Amino acid sequence: MMRVPSLSKVPLAALLLLSQNLLAQQPVQDGVEMADQLRADGKIWVVVAVIAAVFVGIIVYLVRLDRQLGKLEKEVNNKASNFHKQTN
Numbered sequence: 001m002m003r004v005p006s007l008s009k010v011p012l013a014a015l016l017l018l019s020q021n022l023l024a025q026q027p028v029q030d031g032v033e034m035a036d037q038l039r040a041d042g043k044i045w046v047v048v049a050v051i052a053a054v055f056v057g058i059i060v061y062l063v064r065l066d067r068q069l070g071k072l073e074k075e076v077n078n079k080a081s082n083f084h085k086q087t088n
Contacts, residue, residue, distance in 0.1 A: 038044040 035044070038047060
């Protein structure tokens with residue numbers, strides 16, 4: 001992980017706080033036409049379901065990957081400790 005020196009954190013935080021007004025989006029006067037149509041047709045729930053399924057899939061993938069990495073780390077540590085025991 002990259003470390004940021006403590007003196008540069010203050011200007012960075014100030015820049016982030018001040019830039020929020022510049023990056024804020026203007027409110028839409030008439031609404032978003034596509035979203036309104038999806039809501040009217042009841043299809044917005046299909047969009048929500050697809051997005052939820054994608055996020056659940058990503059979470060499941062990351063959990064499985066973490067478990068596999070944990071198993072590999074244990075295996076490597078066991079082999080390394082066995083190797084050190086044999087050489088001593």
